[in-house]
Structures are given as C-alpha cells and as structure tokens.
Amino acid sequence: MADKVIITENLTKKFGDFTAVDGISFHVNKGEIFGFLGANGAGKTTAMKMLIGIWEPTSGKAEVAGYDIYRDMENIKKSIGYMSQRFSLYEDIPVIENIRFFGGIYGLSRAEIKEKSAALLHKLNLTGESKTLVSALPLGWKQKLAFSLAIIHQPKIVFLDEPTGGVDPITRRKFWELIYDAANEGVTVFVTTHYMDEAEYCDRISIMVDGRIAALDSPAALKKQFNAENIDQIFTHLARGAKRTAD
Amino acid sequence: MSGIQIHQINKSFNKGKVQALTDISFNVQPGELFGLIGPDGAGKTTLFRILTTLWLADSGTASVNGLDVIKQYADIRKIIGYMPGKFSLYQDLTVEENLQFFATLFHTSIEKNYDLIKDIYIQLEPFKARKAGKLSGGMKQKLALCCALIHKPKVLFLDEPTTGVDPVSRKEFWEMLKRLQKELTIVVSTPYMDEANLCDRIALIQKGHILQIDKPSAIINAFDKTLFAVKTSNMHKLISDVRDLTEVNSCFGFGDYLHVTTNNNSTDENHLIAAITAKQHTDIEVKIIQPEIEDCFMALMEKE
Known part of the structure; x- marks a missing residue:
C-alpha cells in the first residue's frame, strides 16, 4: 500500500438529510497528477475538504499520506500543501514576509526558513523583489510564488483548488509546467479545474456527479471507454445526467 | 444612433500609476x-463600469444607444441592464422579492415584461420563496440575469x-444569451476563450489594450502561421524537447x-517528426490543424 498516498473507502458526508458526498472509494498513486472534476454542486469541494481535514466525514474511511483522517489529522496537515482558488498569498505584505509566514505555518524552523527563503527567491528570480509587496507582482509571478509556498515544506501531496481560474492562457500553461516539475520531483498533485483541456494533462482523472464518482481512469482510457474525442464531451455527457442542482 | 460607440477611452488608477485602459475604441x-x-x-x-456610467474615463468619449455616458448618464441607466461579476442581489430577500424590487425600481412590474424572462424564470419558480443567499451558484446567476432584464433594457x-x-x-x-439576443x-x-466562438464579434483584450477586434472566424483566419498539433507517448518531456528545437x-x-x-x-511535418524522433520519442503524431x-x-x- 506504500505507493498509494490517498485511499478512500465509502467516504460520505451528509449535511442534514442532504448527502453531499455519497460513499466514494478511490485511490491516488504516489507522484501522479490526479484531476478531480465535477459540475458545481457535484460534491468535489466537500470531498476535498474532508481529505485536507476541514470537515470530518459522516462515515467511511480514508487515509491521506498514510494517516487516518479521523485519528491523525494533525499529521496529515503537516504532510500536505494547499493552494486555494486563486492565490493564498497576503497581498499587502512583502514577498519575503509571505515566505516566512508560510514557512512558519508549515512548521519549518527559523534556520530552515532562512535557508529556504534564499533558495526560493533565487529559483523564482525574485531576489531583487524580496521587499516588494505581493500586490505589485505580475500575475504569473504571484502564481509561481503561491505554488512554491504550498510545497515549501516538501509535502507528500499538494491540493490545488481551481488554481488557474481567470488567468491568461500563457500563464495558465506555465503554471501546468510547474505542476509537472513538482510531480517529477515526487510530489503527488491533486487538482480541481473547470478547464477541460487541463484534465488532459493529468495522469488520471475522476468525474463526480451527484456526490458519486461517475468515471475514473486515465484521460486516454476514458476517451476510449466513452467513445469520445475529448474530456469535455465525457464531462457534458455525465453532468447532463445529474439529478441535483444545489451547490 | 443606437448600439455602442467607444472612442479613445483611457482610464488610470492610483494617480496614474496603474493604466487600466489605453486608447480603447470600438463600436457595437x-x-x-x-x-x-x-x-x-x-x-x-x-x-x-464606464459604459454603465458608474465610473468616469480620464479621457475619451462613449455613448450607449445614442446617449452620452457623461451628459446623459441618467437616461442610460434607464435603458441598460447590468449584471456585475460579483453577485449583487439582496441575499436576505427571496427570489420573488428581489425581482419585485428591481421591477419597482424601474417603474414596471414582473407581469409587464414577463415574456422576456419567462424561459429563465420558469427554472427559478420552484424556489421563488427561497432567500437569494440560499440559492446554488447556477440559480443565483439565473436570478441575477432576470433582475437585469426585468425592465426590458435595450x-x-x-x-x-x-x-x-x-x-x-x-x-x-450561452444558449439563454442566444435566445435573448433577438430582443x-x-x-x-x-x-x-472557448466562449468566443459563440459571439458575433469579439474584442481580445489584455492589460488594458485591445489586441484585436473582429468576428471569431476572421480572427482565426488572420492567424498567419502554420499550426502543428504534436503528440508522443511522453508529453511532459515533449514540451521541453520541442522548445529546445531551434526552428520552433x-x-x-x-x-x-x-x-x-x-x-x-513550412507546411512540411516531416522535418518536425524527424527532429522529435531524434529526441527518442515514440508513438509520434504530427498534424496540421486550424x-x-x-x-x-x-x-x-x-x-x-
């Protein structure tokens, strides 16, 4: 089981009599880019929030980075990185203070933070900008910085929640190249997106409909299975069959 | 003159430090x-915000349906519908109350212009007693559209x-928009970008500049390079390998x-195929595409 960094079994979340996530079972392999797709309201945000420890499941089992999500949530939080929709940086403080802040949050020591800050600034070509407010950085740089900070503590898994919404097409593609680099270094990437072309960049994808996983495989295998030209067609086919419309 | 005329609009923020729009001119x-x-x-x-008379441009002129955005701002507000990017309805009013509110604001009634919103409102009707803040994303969007249409804007x-x-x-x-366009x-x-094809004409805009304005098909026809689609069994490696080729x-x-x-x-795929083969790729596919x-x-x- 060592090569599986996320394992869920009948994972379920209910809000009152509404079942947001309805017994999902899947796994994510170490080092893969896993795309987690679904229409608005299909349950993907709820599922992701259980995996990163924001919400406790109603029932079912799950392990993230080898830890049980009921008993070992604190260890899970240390083993994962998270980048929310758009950026999780603080716009009104300088680049260097963002690095120190996130380094501290993710439990790095002062010495580690000092060492990592210098290396990170160098890697991102931001050495001359360390005292610049994040709000003054171009969009592409902000995004690189946000992603680098989400993996500053070398997590086993990084969760990316719609990281590319509203971003220009060139920056969006450069961001995916960062994702590839991280995956090549062994970080597992769990990513949600509404861009169907980005689904093709993933090693495997799942598509959620009405709280369940309606499809899960590599993009190529899914296209074969559904006899479709692209993921958009599969998504449309599955999501049009959805019964519920609530978010 | 109807439609929209925009001439040489400039707008900056922070005392000129941020140039938001530079010399924007086009007609709709x-x-x-x-x-x-x-x-x-x-x-x-x-x-x-400039066209809907909420902000003033630093320079330039614009008119909506023949009305000047500065001199006749009050008249413009009566004949336009505006759905801002952020959900701006009253969250603690119900679906029906929100619609009623906007109708009253424009001295009209839901019944009077019901034909225009009927197709959309039918989908909301089961939830008409629900507070707007409790609607799903898709439903909020439909309600906002109804509220922007209730006074039958031009x-x-x-x-x-x-x-x-x-x-x-x-x-x-977009299917709803296509139906509304008749009115x-x-x-x-x-x-x-994939929604561009659904418009009659588009302006591609980046950093306050218009890159191009035309019909989507004309913009595609103006692309002046041969475009190849390339695929191999190792796509991650392929990106850097292809970028390393001097002819790319x-x-x-x-x-x-x-x-x-x-x-x-060149329109010859073979050269590209040879260069990629030399980088040890397998299952190579190269084709010319639109x-x-x-x-x-x-x-x-x-x-x-």
Whole structure:
C-alpha cells in the first residue's frame, strides 16, 4: 500500500438529510497528477475538504499520506500543501514576509526558513523583489510564488483548488509546467479545474456527479471507454445526467 | 444612433500609476452579441463600469444607444441592464422579492415584461420563496440575469457571468444569451476563450489594450502561421524537447496535444517528426490543424 498516498473507502458526508458526498472509494498513486472534476454542486469541494481535514466525514474511511483522517489529522496537515482558488498569498505584505509566514505555518524552523527563503527567491528570480509587496507582482509571478509556498515544506501531496481560474492562457500553461516539475520531483498533485483541456494533462482523472464518482481512469482510457474525442464531451455527457442542482 | 460607440477611452488608477485602459475604441452594432475576451486584470470590468456610467474615463468619449455616458448618464441607466461579476442581489430577500424590487425600481412590474424572462424564470419558480443567499451558484446567476432584464433594457452588460461555472452550466447560459439576443444588444465578458466562438464579434483584450477586434472566424483566419498539433507517448518531456528545437517559434500544451509553430513557417511535418524522433520519442503524431481563438490570443500576446 506504500505507493498509494490517498485511499478512500465509502467516504460520505451528509449535511442534514442532504448527502453531499455519497460513499466514494478511490485511490491516488504516489507522484501522479490526479484531476478531480465535477459540475458545481457535484460534491468535489466537500470531498476535498474532508481529505485536507476541514470537515470530518459522516462515515467511511480514508487515509491521506498514510494517516487516518479521523485519528491523525494533525499529521496529515503537516504532510500536505494547499493552494486555494486563486492565490493564498497576503497581498499587502512583502514577498519575503509571505515566505516566512508560510514557512512558519508549515512548521519549518527559523534556520530552515532562512535557508529556504534564499533558495526560493533565487529559483523564482525574485531576489531583487524580496521587499516588494505581493500586490505589485505580475500575475504569473504571484502564481509561481503561491505554488512554491504550498510545497515549501516538501509535502507528500499538494491540493490545488481551481488554481488557474481567470488567468491568461500563457500563464495558465506555465503554471501546468510547474505542476509537472513538482510531480517529477515526487510530489503527488491533486487538482480541481473547470478547464477541460487541463484534465488532459493529468495522469488520471475522476468525474463526480451527484456526490458519486461517475468515471475514473486515465484521460486516454476514458476517451476510449466513452467513445469520445475529448474530456469535455465525457464531462457534458455525465453532468447532463445529474439529478441535483444545489451547490 | 443606437448600439455602442467607444472612442479613445483611457482610464488610470492610483494617480496614474496603474493604466487600466489605453486608447480603447470600438463600436457595437444594435442587436449584436459582442464579447470582451481576456484574463483577470485585462480591463474588462473597468470598461463595463464606464459604459454603465458608474465610473468616469480620464479621457475619451462613449455613448450607449445614442446617449452620452457623461451628459446623459441618467437616461442610460434607464435603458441598460447590468449584471456585475460579483453577485449583487439582496441575499436576505427571496427570489420573488428581489425581482419585485428591481421591477419597482424601474417603474414596471414582473407581469409587464414577463415574456422576456419567462424561459429563465420558469427554472427559478420552484424556489421563488427561497432567500437569494440560499440559492446554488447556477440559480443565483439565473436570478441575477432576470433582475437585469426585468425592465426590458435595450442594452445588456454581463460581466463574467460564467466565471467559476462548470462547462455544462456555461453552455446552458450561452444558449439563454442566444435566445435573448433577438430582443436586445448584449455585451458580455469572459476569461474562457472557448466562449468566443459563440459571439458575433469579439474584442481580445489584455492589460488594458485591445489586441484585436473582429468576428471569431476572421480572427482565426488572420492567424498567419502554420499550426502543428504534436503528440508522443511522453508529453511532459515533449514540451521541453520541442522548445529546445531551434526552428520552433512557439509551443504550448493544448489538451492532449502540443500546439507548435515554426520560424520558417513550412507546411512540411516531416522535418518536425524527424527532429522529435531524434529526441527518442515514440508513438509520434504530427498534424496540421486550424487554430482556435486561444492560439490567436497567445500569438497576439507574444507579439505585444
């Protein structure tokens, strides 16, 4: 089981009599880019929030980075990185203070933070900008910085929640190249997106409909299975069959 | 004169430090579905706020349905509908109360203009007693559209109505717009390049500049390079390998292919195939394809 960094079994979340996530079972392999797709309201945000420890499941089992999500949530939080929709940086403080802040949050020591800050600034070509407010950085740089900070503590898994919404097409593609680099270094990437072309960049994808996983495989295998030209067609086919419309 | 005329509009913020719009000029014809296509920070919302008389431009002139945005701002407000990017209805009023409120504000009633919103409102009717804040994303969007239409405007401004919305709901929203277009002029902004093809004409906008304005098909025809789609069994490695080739001008991921242009603009795939084979790739597929709007946008961005 060592090569599986996320394992869920009948994972379920209910809000009152509404079942947001309805017994999902899947796994994510170490080092893969896993795309987690679904229409608005299909349950993907709820599922992701259980995996990163924001919400406790109603029932079912799950392990993230080898830890049980009921008993070992604190260890899970240390083993994962998270980048929310758009950026999780603080716009009104300088680049260097963002690095120190996130380094501290993710439990790095002062010495580690000092060492990592210098290396990170160098890697991102931001050495001359360390005292610049994040709000003054171009969009592409902000995004690189946000992603680098989400993996500053070398997590086993990084969760990316719609990281590319509203971003220009060139920056969006450069961001995916960062994702590839991280995956090549062994970080597992769990990513949600509404861009169907980005689904093709993933090693495997799942598509959620009405709280369940309606499809899960590599993009190529899914296209074969559904006899479709692209993921958009599969998504449309599955999501049009959805019964519920609530978010 | 109807439709929209925009002439040499400039707008800056922070005492000129941030130039949001630079020399924007274009016209929208009456009855047209016109798209402003560009990423966050392109200036789409700033332009909407000037046209809807909420902000003043630093310089330049604009008119909506023949009315000047400065001198006749009060008249413009009566004949336009505006759906801002952020949900701006009253969260603690019900669906029906919100609609009633906007109808009353414009001295009309839901019944009077019901025909225009009927198709959309039917989907909301089961929830008409629900508070707007408790609606799902898709339903909020439909209610906001109804509220923007209830006074039967002549021009409708929609600022990123589909951002963050899944592909299926986006398609349904555009189907609604196509039906509405028979009744009024529509200007709609979006960061999704694939929605460009659904507009009559589009302006591609980036960092306050208009890159190009035309029919989507004309923008695609104006793409002046041969575009290759390339695929092998190792796509991650392929990106850097292709970029290393001296003859390659641009190379971007596009779903399960790379889109590649070359400097000499040759239409011969064989040279590219040979170069990729030399980099130890297998299952190589190279074909010439028609560009999409997103290819055009990226090519124009690189020219800037």
